[in-house]
Amino acid sequence: MATYSGPATLVLTTGARVTGMASLNTNNRGAPGGWSGTFRPNEVSTEVRDATGGQIELPYEQVGTVAVTGVRRLLATQVLMSLTGSGPAPF
Numbered sequence: 001m002a003t004y005s006g007p008a009t010l011v012l013t014t015g016a017r018v019t020g021m022a023s024l025n026t027n028n029r030g031a032p033g034g035w036s037g038t039f040r041p042n043e044v045s046t047e048v049r050d051a052t053g054g055q056i057e058l059p060y061e062q063v064g065t066v067a068v069t070g071v072r073r074l075l076a077t078q079v080l081m082s083l084t085g086s087g088p089a090p091f
Contacts, residue, residue: 002026002035004091009057010039010066010081016047022056026089035064035085044079056083056090064090 008022024037039056041048053067070082 002089002091004037004058007059008039010041010051010054011057012047012051012054014047018043018048022058022083024056024083024085024089024091035089037083037085039081039083040074041079041081044077048081049079051081056085058090062090064088 003025005023006021008020010018010020012018018041020039020041022037022039024035027034027036049071051068051071053065055063056066057063065086066083067086068081069084072080072082074080
């Protein structure tokens with residue numbers, strides 16, 4: 001199982017760019033080539049809370065398409081987004 005944990009930028013379908021930290025891994029179960037993980041944005045806005053998908057950009061121009069499957073509140077000013085990737089994993 002391949003993993004990535006570190007800085008990332010989530011590019012929402014609206015074009016907004018959100019920086020934060022990602023923790024991603026490939027799935028051992030389910031469809032071959034599947035991957036998923038979480039993203040914790042540095043700043044939270046209504047646009048982030050209502051996000052449905054976009055692309056995740058990792059360092060060194062690695063890009064993957066993601067769907068936002070959930071947004072969970074951690075603290076008053078932080079959220080944790082659940083992501084499911086499609087296509088090849090960018091890590």
